[in-house]
Each structure stands twice: as C-alpha cells, then as structure tokens.
Amino acid sequence: MTAEGHSAELAIETKGLTKRFGHQVAVNGIDLAVPRGAVFGFLGPNGSGKTTTIRVLLGLAAATSGQARVLGQEMPRSLREVLPRVGALIEGPAFYPFLSGAANLHRLDTADRDAPSRTRAARVHLALERVGLTQAAGKKVRAYSLGMKQRLGIANALLAPRELLVLDEPTNGLDPQGTREVRALVRLLAAEGTTVFVSSHLLAEVEQMCTHAAVMSAGRLVAQGTLDDLRRSGTSRVQIRTPDSAAAQRVLAGLGLMAEKSDQAATADGLVTAVLAVHTGTQEESQESRHAPKPETIVAALVAAGVRVRGFAVLGSSLEERFVALTGEGFDVAQ
Amino acid sequence: MLPSDGRPPSSGGAPGDRRVSGDRRATAGWATLGSNLVGSELLGSELKVLFGRRRTWAMLLALAAVPVLIAVVVRVSSAPGTPGRGPAFLDRVTQNGLFVGVTGLVVSIPLFLPLTVSVVAGDSIAGEGGLGTLRYLLVAPAGRVRLLLVKFAAALAFCVAATLAVAVPGAIVGVVLFPVGPVTLLSGDTIDVGASVLRLLLVAGYVTVSLVGLAAVGLFISTLTDVPVGSMAATIVLTVVSEVLDALPQVSWLHPWLFSHYWFGFADLLRQPVAWGSFGGNAWLQAGYVALFAALAYGRFASKDVLS
Ligand SMILES: Nc1ncnc2c1ncn2[C@@H]1O[C@H](COP(=O)(O)OP(=O)(O)OP(=O)(O)O)[C@@H](O)[C@H]1O
C-alpha cells in the first residue's frame, strides 16, 4: 500500500490538514510528518491548535479539509483498524469519578473490540504498575489527586501494546518524580519501538525527551524536524569570559561582531557576548554563517590584542529562543 | 506494505506485554467476533456502570417506595376503597394484594417512571461527554454506532428495571398486607390468583414497552449536548408536553401520535378476554418512535465532532 506520495515509514502524516470552528481556523493547512520510532514533540503556545490536531488525527473531529494518515492508513476511514494500535491521552484524563481506578480501566478496555477479555485483568494491573498506581487501584477516582488522575490517564493509553502513543501534555499536574517517571517511561517505550507523539509547551521537557519536534503557532506549523535541526537554525553566539571586557568588545567590533551585553559580575571577570551568526532554515550552513569569522580566528585575535581570555564558548540557540522566535514574544493568546 | 497483522510487534510493554501482544493477535479472530464485536462485553460493562451507580439505586428505591406507600396507607386507613375514587384499581387491592403492584404502576406512569427513564436516557451520551469519557470510549475505539446501540440497550434494561421496581415490591407488600384472593376484573369476570399474577406481569410488560419510545427520544437529545442535566431536563419537559397535548381535545388529531398516548391503555389487559388493541397500538407507536429517534441519534452522533 505504498501509494504515491505516502510513506509507510511515517507514523503520522498530514497534508494540508485544516480544521475550522465557524469562521475561526484552529488548524490551518498543516503538513505533519512523524517518522516511525520517533519521540515527536508537538510544541505551541496555548490555543495554537495542538489538541485540535490530535482530535482530528484520532477521528474525534472531522477535518474541514486536507488528509491525515495514521500508521499508514487513512483517517478517519480506517479508524477501526488503526485506533486499537494507538494509545491516547487527549486534553487531560477523564474518568468516572464513582468508579475505582482499576474499574475505570476495565471499563475503557471493554470498549476496545480487539482487546481480549482473558488478559484484561493482567493488562490493567500492568498498566497501573507502570504508572505507580498499584496502591491506589481500588480507590474511587473521585478521591484521586490531579497527578494521580494524570497517571491513570497514561495507564489507560498503555492498556494494550501500542504502535503509537499520542500524549497531550502528559506531565501536566505531575510532581517532579512523576515527571521524571513519565520521561523515563516515554524513553523506554520509544526504545521498544513505539512511536510517541507528545504535545507540550514545556520546552525543557521536549529537549530532554524528544528526537523530533514541530512548532505550532496560531494554527500553522511553523517549524518541523529533528531537535538538532531546530536548534541549529537560529542564532549562535560567542561568549567570552575576561576581565578586559572593553578591549574584547573592541576586538569583536574589528571582526564585524557586535557585542550585545557585558555583565560585570561579582567576580572580576566579565562576560562578553556577541551574535556569531543567524542561521536560517535547516541548511547545513547558511549565507550568514559562511561570512562569520571562525571561532579560532576570534580567539587568536583576542589573544593577539592582549585580552586575557579565561573562557570562550560558542553557544547554539536554545530551543526556547527558537520557540519564542517562531511563535512571538507576546503573552496574549493569539486569536 | 505488510498486511496489518503481519506488522512486527513494535510496541510498548515489558516482555510480559509481548505475550499479551501474541495473544491479542491470536484471539482477534472469531472469538471476538462472537462476543465483543456486537458489544456484549461493552454492554456488560455499561450495565455494570449503570446499575453500580448510587443514583440508579436511589431512583429504583424511590420507585419502589410508591406502591409500598400506597399499600401502607390503604391498610392503615382500613376504610374500604370507594370504587371510582383514587387511583384506578385501588379498590381491587383489598381483594387481592397483588393489585398493589398494578396501582403502583398507575400512579407512577405519568411522572415518576418517565422521570427516571429521562434521567438515564438523557444522560447516556451527554453524561459521557460531560465527564470527558466519551472521547476515551471513542478512541478505544468503541465505535459510534456500537456505543449508541449499547447505550440504548442499557436504557431499555433500565425501563424493565424501573417497571419491576414498582411492580415487584408492590406485589410483595400487597401479599404481606392484604389477602390474596380471586379478583373482579373491569369486565365483571373474576379471575383466580394464578391468573392475576399473569395479569400483573402483562401490565408490567405493557408499561415497559410504553417507556421505550421515551428512551429513544432521550437518547437522541443526549447526542445533542455535553451537558447531561440539559438533556435530562429536555426529555422530561417533552414528556410533560406530550401528556399535556394528549389532554387537550383541540389537538385530538395529534393524540394518536404522542408517545404518551397509550400510557394508561393497560386497563384493556384487565378485561376478560384480554383486549390486545391498545397493546398493539402502543407497541407500533413505540416502535415508530424508536425507529425515528434512533435514526436521528445515528445521524447526529455518527458525524458529530467530539470536543468535550
Ligand atoms: N469546541 C471549540 N469551538 C470553537 N473553537 C475551539 C473549540 N476548541 C478549540 N477551539 C479553538 O481552537 C484553537 C485551538 O485550540 P486547541 O485546544 O487546539 O489549542 P492547544 O494548542 O491545544 O492549546 P493548549 O496548549 O492551551 O492546550 C483555539 O483558538 C480555540 O479557541
């Protein structure tokens, strides 16, 4: 079924996927490509369309236009074959408050036609164990804390062996241990070959967990690629630790680099930072970076000018900088 | 590309999990076709959730209290019932205690029974939407049609349970508090105890069938919203509207089409011989309501965006 233009290697693939609510465009013609085996971070500020995209991918909402393929099959047409192989946490957990954690998982598992009832108890037990809820299995969900509900939501996604996990903000409300455990769990599942599609606005989390990422902004997909690609594009800087900041700034200016700031810290050493290059796109080396002086040239020039260089570093742009550059500084939710 | 079953088991779980994975593929054939495909397991789980809820039991208990209250009041007052006054069949109670059950149904059919059925049917989809569990059922995947069928079946089960919750405790309390003897029917004939048990069951069946159309209406309304209180209230309001219209002679042309039209028609079952006319009319009307509102519910729910 390797039809033209479709890759069997992609766990999720969308073409011009659009979802409108009335006149508002929540998802605007996005082309996602999530490779199999990836841990794919789906980033974006509040209201940028992450959850809506997930709903469309899982057949909960119909796309206004565009196509979506999940695990190589068209959605929502092949929903019945695809969804048993997908575990999902969508916009937070949701359970029957009057049932226990284990009873909730039993209930949701019976909804899956392909889930064998013979192994149900064992699978529920295993899922609860994996999220550390064995002790609270018999407790009514009404009495669960936020983090416990979140864990139960993840357990529900793990009820059966899955080829794809779709996790919408999985660490929301979790304590630091819980967050670490979820990260470890995701890595473990990925190591076993499960593709993980995880939406988040916690950049540190994505940096620690993911191999790939995409960034949404106001319904559009503004960047997509491996984490290294995303980090590489953007601004790189040189940072010089020296007591002679004034002299260092003069040398940098001579090389055509503009010093940004010089912190006269508590120590005698100052930090001089300058933009080395602005990379665009994901090309290996962009126009600007070819004209930038090489780091070794800068050090040589500094030393030749008698600047006491006590530290020198070339800083790639952080994902956070990249994120803000892509999605804008403003705090207000777009639209 | 590999057929979906031939895919390497690239998936989550400890080594133990892989065993489950193998099992799953092995049993995903006929075994599941027989049981879970039609939703018997999901229906079992649905019934467990419905009848495991305190709310359901509270409603059933309230229904059971109706005939008990009637029996106790009649017994304590010890004044012989005046024929033609009070609820129908009240005067038969002192002849045969089993008629407490029938009297209980007469008293409950205009309000209490439809109220509880509206709560269950109105909650069916909207309740899951309100809790957010609807999205998890659908991605499980429960299948939208399968879920609707299961929800409707559960609502029907509740109709049966609600009727029995009136009839059975009514009969029991009646037997305890009153003599159980031959009873005079509306046609003037007298039937023995065995036949009167049969008549009680017939009446209970009639009342259950009477509630089926309402359950379908509630199911449809339930697909329109994620606010269960709204769909429950709307279903109850529709019941009241139907009963009010049925009482207005100005719209008599409409009466045969109202789902509450035959609700009191079970008197025909207490004649000798049984007059099946209203039973048949009622059954056809209710079947029509089920067909119409099941189709509407399907039309709405099959394509609905689940955004709760
Ligand atoms: N049911 C709805 N009706 C109308 N508009 C909606 C609905 N659901 C979402 N939207 C709109 O769609 C846009 C995207 O919402 P979405 O929930 O996908 O954002 P998100 O990226 O998941 O945000 P967050 O990080 O806060 O979870 C928002 O502008 C939101 O207002």
Ligand SMILES: [Mg+2]
């Ligand atoms: Mg969201």
